[in-house]
Amino acid sequence: xxxxxxxxxxxxxxxxxxxxxxxxxxxxxxxxxxxxxxxxxxxxxxxxxxxxxxxxxxxxxxxxxxxxxxxxxxxxxxxxxxxxxxxxxxxxxxxxxxxxxxxxxxxxxxxxxxxxxxxxxxxxxxxxxxxxxxxxxxxxxxxxxxxxxxxxxxxxxxxxxx
Numbered sequence: 001x002x003x004x005x006x007x008x009x010x011x012x013x014x015x016x017x018x019x020x021x022x023x024x025x026x027x028x029x030x031x032x033x034x035x036x037x038x039x040x041x042x043x044x045x046x047x048x049x050x051x052x053x054x055x056x057x058x059x060x061x062x063x064x065x066x067x068x069x070x071x072x073x074x075x076x077x078x079x080x081x082x083x084x085x086x087x088x089x090x091x092x093x094x095x096x097x098x099x100x101x102x103x104x105x106x107x108x109x110x111x112x113x114x115x116x117x118x119x120x121x122x123x124x125x126x127x128x129x130x131x132x133x134x135x136x137x138x139x140x141x142x143x144x145x146x147x148x149x150x151x152x153x154x155x156x157x158x159x160x161x162x
Contacts, residue, residue, distance in 0.1 A: 128154075 132154050 132151055
């Protein structure tokens with residue numbers, strides 16, 4: 001195969017003319033499209049980077065919000081415990097007051113019954129004393145020992161002394 005210089009020269013000239021027309025009409029548009037594509041890719045990469053940063057920020061905010069919610073829940077639980085304890089203390093205090101009131105009423109009732117019993121006993125003692133005096137007068141006993149024996153005997157009958 002032989003290389004002809006004429007063919008080579010015509011090919012170089014054709015290539016030069018083709019390059020000139022391509023450069024004038026096609027390359028500028030092609031390079032403009034490629035530049036737009038490069039800018040689009042760069043803007044998408046920047047947006048992706050910003051979105052990633054926003055996502056990281058959002059995740060951090062969510063973590064903080066979750067931690068705050070946990071703290072709030074813990075505080076609510078603690079307040080509920082304190083409220084429950086206070087209510088329990090109040091209930092115990094009311095129960096103690098009620099018990100003391102009932103005890104005081106019982107003591108008053110006992111004291112009242114005791115006073116009634118003492119009054120009844122005094123009445124009974126008064127009537128017994130009158131009976132003893134009347135029996136003593138009936139016998140007209142002159143001796144002190146006999147009077148004392150008579151009182152003891154009567155008290156035994158009534159259930160007073162042994």
